[in-house]
Amino acid sequence: WNFFGQYLQATSADFSEAKKAFLYGLENTQYNQQWIATRNQNDMNRANVSYAAHQKRMAAIQARGNASMALSKTYSEISDISHAGYLKRSNINSAxxxxxxxxxxxxxxxxxxxxxxxxxxxxxSNYYWVNNRGEYFGTNNINYDPRIDQQINDSEWTKFEVEN
Structure with missing residues (x-):
C-alpha cells in the first residue's frame, strides 16, 4: 500500500486561482497503465525469484536435516547392536x-x-517335585508321582525339570 501526500503553497492573492488549478490537476490526473503493468510485472518477477530462492534454501535445510537424522539413526542402530552384544556376553558370563x-x-x-x-x-536326583507351599524333594525313580502317593498327596505337586 502507498500513501501520497500533496500540498499547495501559494501567496494569499494567488491562492484561489492556485487552488482551482491544483484541484483540476488532481481531478484530471491520468496514470500510465502500461507503466503500472510493467512495474507490477517486475515486482511479481522479483517476488517469484525471491520465493524460489527461499524454497531452494528450505529444501537444502530439509535435506541436511534428513541426512543428519539418517546418520543419527545409523549410529543409534550401531549402538543398539553393540549394547545387545554386550548384554549377550554378560549373560553368557553370568550363566x-x-x-x-x-x-x-x-x-x-x-x-x-x-x-x-x-x-x-x-x-x-534326576527328578524333582515342588508343592504349592514351595517345598520340594528329589527322586531318581522315574515312575514316582507324589500326586498319587497317599502319604503326601495333601498338597498340589508339580514336576520340575532339571536345568543343568
Missing amino acids: GHSKTINTIAENTVIANHGTGEHYTVPSG
Missing part, C-alpha cells in the same frame, strides 16, 4: 559363573517352564 558356583556347591537349578519358576536345590 557360566552360576553353573560353576552351582557345581562347586553341588547344587542344581530346577524349573517349571510353564510358570517361569526356578529353584536352586541340592544336586543328586
